[in-house]
Amino acid sequence: MQQAPHPYVGMWVTEDGHVRHNLQPNGRYDEARGKRQSAYRGRYWVTGDHIDYVDDTGFTADGNFVDGVLHHGGMTLRRKDE
Template structure:
């Protein structure tokens, strides 16, 4: 279970709040880390691709299946948090040219 209590506010705090309807979800501004994370990331096997857009949205493609998962993401330093459109949360980190989410490793396309 994720502990939501924090001592200080981060750029990702807004992701812990209840999600408004998609039509009302507007990203006012992006920080440099979001823009740096944007692009296409491919798993080591080549079967899974993550498309991170500069507007804070992501789309996960597995094999031939487009939009297997989609949602929003935000960065705080090297940490990255994904919340899919059904409110499932994943966290990972970007280290150099690698994006690590759990045991999955993605590299920039």
């Protein structure tokens, strides 16, 4: 049985568009920074409104979703309309 994607799946971007998090339905993420596509890749999981990241090198980070905004590493990212 396949689970429905989490409601936070999708593209999240900073206001200036420099940082872009693509939260994929398979539990993987791909982060672009500036012109550097796939600057960071790894796994993520969401518990309630909290997100934990582990990139493919083992680095960990986390963030929180508050009122439709992702707060992560001192940045605020908003969902990008596709």
